[in-house]
Amino acid sequence: MHRLLAFTLFAIALLLAPQSEAQSSDELPDVTIGVDGLTCPFCAYGIEKKMLDIEGVAEVAVQLDAGMVELWLNPGAVVSESRIREAVGEAGFEVRAIRWAAPR
């Protein structure tokens, strides 16, 4: 019992260095998606994977506090709004807004 408690505290101490993950590119994103329902880091994994499944998406960054997902596209790639909405929905969340860096 004491060993179990000690191990738990030790593991937490080792991991107790909050760091951001999924750093974004230096360039501004091609698409910025407002996502509703995103409330924890573990949840963000699924939406990141679904965004990367979209053909034409090169890089993804999730901004948890702002409730946003940023996409960087491959040169010349075309991604539809419906495909983005589908991917967000498959992750279990809802699209609040979509902003494109370049006019479509």
Next chain:
Amino acid sequence: MMLRPRCFGRTVLFLMIVAGPSASAQITSNPALPVTRGRGIVRVQAKLFQASAVNEVSDRSLTVFSIPLVAVYGVSPKLAVFGVVPVVRKRLETTELDLLARGDTFVRGPTGLGDVRVFARYIAFQSNHQGRTMRVAPFAGVELPTGRNDAADDRGRLPASLQLGSGSWDPFAGFAFTWQTLGWQINVAPAYQRNTAADGFRFGDQARVDAGFKVRVLPRTLGAGIPRFLYANLETNLIHNAASESDDEVIAGTGDTTWYLGPGMQFITQRYIVEGAIQIPVLQDLGENALRRDYIATLSVRLNL
């Protein structure tokens, strides 16, 4: 002294394996948060249950160590299916205290596969906003008779509560309510399990309410990207087991109600969760000669696949 069948075995098994590993779940219960379509989560827990009782006849101590292996798959954004496979080790140590057998100690209990549980959970209602979500998800499933219920040792067949499984197909259902923001989460999950009979014996049905509240303690403010979270949790479990039956006759002294409080902590990253909790019984209404629950300790790791 013959050990009467008690429901603590079923309580332990249910507590050990009811907790689904969905995104940012409570440690001891199942939340209503989504599982990404086509993706999965696995969870490995180590759980230690301790109960004991001393009277003028004997001193008994029960230790149950279990490793429930849990897998979840997102069939759709609203529907997830769960499978729980418990590996269980039970040990009941009894020291006879009567004049003729004073000091005689014996240990009984099996090790092996327990009863597997499979269930599905569907998000029936959700309300999502920036940085917060509220969801209600009913769930239903069945506990399968995969664990042995006929183990024996040199003292004869083990009592039902010491067996690895019940031998019966036992359906269960409930729902989870989850209200989560970036700073805290509230989760409430009532459930009911109907236990059927096997070999003339039937554990009493179980009704329970699991609830929990957790608050993010680190980081104090959120920056860019996906910070790692450290949560402080306080969970509670109110569990009622109806009396067991043998050949349709109620077994006197069985049936119990226990209320646990469970402080714990969770460290959550994008890819994995490490968590631990200790459940302490604050109220127990037990049958005569029942073992009093001492505590349940849980250590768990969850992994996004």
